Amino acid sequence: MAQTTFPAESPAAAPAIPKARRRLPFARALDESRFFPTILLGPVLVFFIVWNVVPLLWLLGVSFYRYKLTAAREPRYVGFDNFIEIWKSSEVWGLLGRTLSFMVLTVGGATLLGMVLGFLFWGSGRLPGRRLALTLLFTPMVLPPVAVGTFYRLILDPIFGIANFFSEKLVGQRYDFLGNKDLAFASTIAVDVWMWTPFMILMTLAALASVPKAELEAAEIDQIPWLKRVWYIILPNGKFILMLGILLRTIDAFKTTDLPYLMTNGGPGNTTEFVGLSLYRTGFEAFQMGDASALAIITLLVAIAFASIYLYVLSYRETRAQLK
Amino acid sequence: MNAHPWRQRLYHVVLWVVAIVFFLPVLWIFLAAFKSGGELVSPNPVFLFKPTMENILRVVREPNFLDYLKMSFILSVGSVLIAIGVSFLAAYSFSRYRPTGTNFIMFLLLSTRMVPASAVVLPIFLMYNVLGWSKTFHGMILFYAMFSIPFSLWILKGFLDGVSLRYDETALVNGGSRLHTMFRVVLPQLKPGLVAAFIFNIIFVWNEFLFNYILGGKGTTMIPVLLATGVKQGGMTDWSFVASVSFIYMLPPILAIYLFQKYLLVGMTFGTVRGEV
Numbered sequence: 192m193a194q195t196t197f198p199a200e201s202p203a204a205a206p207a208i209p210k211a212r213r214r215l216p217f218a219r220a221l222d223e224s225r226f227f228p229t230i231l232l233g234p235v236l237v238f239f240i241v242w243n244v245v246p247l248l249w250l251l252g253v254s255f256y257r258y259k260l261t262a263a264r265e266p267r268y269v270g271f272d273n274f275i276e277i278w279k280s281s282e283v284w285g286l287l288g289r290t291l292s293f294m295v296l297t298v299g300g301a302t303l304l305g306m307v308l309g310f311l312f313w314g315s316g317r318l319p320g321r322r323l324a325l326t327l328l329f330t331p332m333v334l335p336p337v338a339v340g341t342f343y344r345l346i347l348d349p350i351f352g353i354a355n356f357f358s359e360k361l362v363g364q365r366y367d368f369l370g371n372k373d374l375a376f377a378s379t380i381a382v383d384v385w386m387w388t389p390f391m392i393l394m395t396l397a398a399l400a401s402v403p404k405a406e407l408e409a410a411e412i413d414q415i416p417w418l419k420r421v422w423y424i425i426l427p428n429g430k431f432i433l434m435l436g437i438l439l440r441t442i443d444a445f446k447t448t449d450l451p452y453l454m455t456n457g458g459p460g461n462t463t464e465f466v467g468l469s470l471y472r473t474g475f476e477a478f479q480m481g482d483a484s485a486l487a488i489i490t491l492l493v494a495i496a497f498a499s500i501y502l503y504v505l506s507y508r509e510t511r512a513q514l515k
Numbered sequence: 516m517n518a519h520p521w522r523q524r525l526y527h528v529v530l531w532v533v534a535i536v537f538f539l540p541v542l543w544i545f546l547a548a549f550k551s552g553g554e555l556v557s558p559n560p561v562f563l564f565k566p567t568m569e570n571i572l573r574v575v576r577e578p579n580f581l582d583y584l585k586m587s588f589i590l591s592v593g594s595v596l597i598a599i600g601v602s603f604l605a606a607y608s609f610s611r612y613r614p615t616g617t618n619f620i621m622f623l624l625l626s627t628r629m630v631p632a633s634a635v636v637l638p639i640f641l642m643y644n645v646l647g648w649s650k651t652f653h654g655m656i657l658f659y660a661m662f663s664i665p666f667s668l669w670i671l672k673g674f675l676d677g678v679s680l681r682y683d684e685t686a687l688v689n690g691g692s693r694l695h696t697m698f699r700v701v702l703p704q705l706k707p708g709l710v711a712a713f714i715f716n717i718i719f720v721w722n723e724f725l726f727n728y729i730l731g732g733k734g735t736t737m738i739p740v741l742l743a744t745g746v747k748q749g750g751m752t753d754w755s756f757v758a759s760v761s762f763i764y765m766l767p768p769i770l771a772i773y774l775f776q777k778y779l780l781v782g783m784t785f786g787t788v789r790g791e792v
Contacts, residue, residue: 218692218693218694219692221692221693221694222692222693227608227612227693228608228611228612228614229608229614231604231605231607231608232604232605232608232609232614232620233604234600234601234604234605235601235602235604235605235624235664235668238601238657238660238661238664239620239623239624239661239664241661242639242657242658242661243623243627243661245642246635246638246639246641246642247638249638249641249642250637250638250641253638253641308533311529311530311533312530312533314526315527315530317523318527318530318531319527320531322773322776323773324530324531324534325534325776326769326772326773326776327534327535327537327538328533328534328537328538329772329776329779330537330538330541330769330772331537331540331541332783333718333722333768333769333771333772334541334722334765334768335721335722335723335724335739335742335764335765335768336722336724337722337724337739337742337743338739338742338760338761338764338765341742341743341757341761342540342543342544342547342757342758342761343540344752345544345547345754345757345758346540346543350556350558351555351556351557351558351560353543353560356558356559356560385537385540388537389537390783393779393780393783394780394784394788397780397788397790400790400791401790432788435784435787435788436784439784439785442629445631446629446630446631446632448631448632448633448725449632449724449725452743453743466631467631467632467633467634468633470631470633470634470637471633471725474633474637474640475633475640475729480637480641483637484637484638486634487633487634487637487638490630490631490634491630491634494626494629494630494631494634495626495629495630497629498622498625498626498629499622499626501629501787502622502625505787506618
């Protein structure tokens with residue numbers, strides 16, 4: 192009797208253990224592999240090596256040669272000559288100075304305006320049609336710089352541009368916004384500020400959102416004056432996000448190429464030619480690959496310096512957040 | 516919070532005015548797309564006019580335009596899909612196993628996005644010339660995939676770090692394979708990150724000009740190049756053409772930030788700052 196009940200019982204207990212899933216052989220191999228984390232990294236590393244490491248070495252190599260793409264002559268090894276030329280050339284120093292003043296003015300302008308407007312939009316939670324309003328506000332920063340550069344030429348045109356229509360109405364004078372040296376530089380900055388102020392508004396809003404509500408309410412109850420609230424409560428909490436925003440803008444301003452290329456083509460003269468555009472011209476209009484590579488190496492170093500500052504701030508913020 | 520309803524109303528009006536002021540230049544171009552040629556270049560700006568579809572129809576009928584638009588679409592969507600695929604694998608590895616050098620590789624990748632475009636394209640151009648990849652479709656799409664990887668990786672890793680390890684543990688203890696855990700258990704938790712990476716990478720590639728101009732060829736040209744070369748080819752600029760092309764091309768990004776507004780912050784900071792606005 193006992194023998195008949197025993198086998199009857201075991202199937203009842205069995206369903207608790209599911210039948211082992213049949214697995215593909217490669218899946219099993221993966222499961223057992225010690226190198227699983229490395230295998231996952233493989234594709235990205237391949238991309239990184241083929242599109243970053245190899246080109247970088249290539250660039251480094253070419254920067255030691257006198258290499259004109261259109262000339263029939265073979266590239267000639269010249270050692271550090273290209274770098275020495277850049278160091279001695281007043282043009283390059285002028286270019287760097289111009290780029291720097293463009294960066295300072297455009298980032299400063301966008302930051303100031305963006306912070307003011309960001310504070311203004313702080314209480315916009317119950318704004319009717321908020322989503323549409325913010326879409327209109329944030330539109331400039333997602334537009335193709337090429338299109339922006341092009342259509343601002345229409346807006347700033349000396350004859351039929353709408354900017355001149357207003358300047359004539361308001362000041363009684365027409366301006367050649369893109370033809371005059373100083374005005375062209377100012378116009379490029381103005382357009383860049385228009386394009387990126389929304390980004391700083393966004394970052395300011397993010398910074399304000401990171402301020403603890405309790406501290407703000409306490410300040411409200413204690414009736415602390417506004418400036419003190421900004422200084423003692425908002426800035427200490429929001430400064431990291433603001434700094435990240437400013438740094439990202441600085442990096443981006445350093446990269447500016449498309450906008451002046453289309454808007455002023457770097458002119459008049461070279462008043463609106465910044466590092467990115469100059470590099471493009473040396474490489475793809477004059478085909479001086481050696482000079483361009485040396486200049487590219489220098490911009491690369493500057494960019495990496497910016498990137499490390501950015502990441503330093505970012506990781507500092509994260510470790511501080513963990514300590515809290 | 517506000518005792519005076521009229522003050523709140525005034526405040527709201529001010530906010531709307533600010534938003535509209537920022538949009539005005541764009542609106543001016545959008546209007547220009549519907550103006551006749553004479554109205555567009557009149558020295559006295561025309562504010563009221565009878566809208567015409569003429570310009571847009573002409574642009575759409577242009578033989579190249581639709582091809583270029585299609586290429587913009589294929590290149591941006593295709594390259595971002597590749598990038599997100601490979602970035603997910605790497606992000607999973609970085610987030611779950613933290614191999615040595617994680618931070619360093621993440622830093623290197625992000626810094627590649629912070630270099631001026633012309634410095635990036637120069638060596639790639641030299642390399643592509645030797646390999647014979649310039650002007651090819653795969654050369655272009657793989658390049659854009661690389662272009663999208665840093666941001667995808669940062670954003671996906673950020674979101675993955677926010678997905679509890681319990682998901683992985685539960686799946687593995689219950690006999691799931693590693694791949695099952697990754698794709699069937701963890702991946703579904705990652706939807707917001709995937710959406711944000713997808714949308715914003717597409718916008719970045721969609722708006723890109725220089726790489727496409729230098730590395731692209733006949734079959735791989737996108738609209739920004741059409742715009743730029745159309746303007747640069749001496750003589751008078753055809754403004755109604757520029758306005759209509761810009762109008763058509765700028766609508767998708769604007770629509771995207773309307774629909775995916777909550778991902779705007781994480782999108783515009785390469786996934787380094789998270790939060791909603």
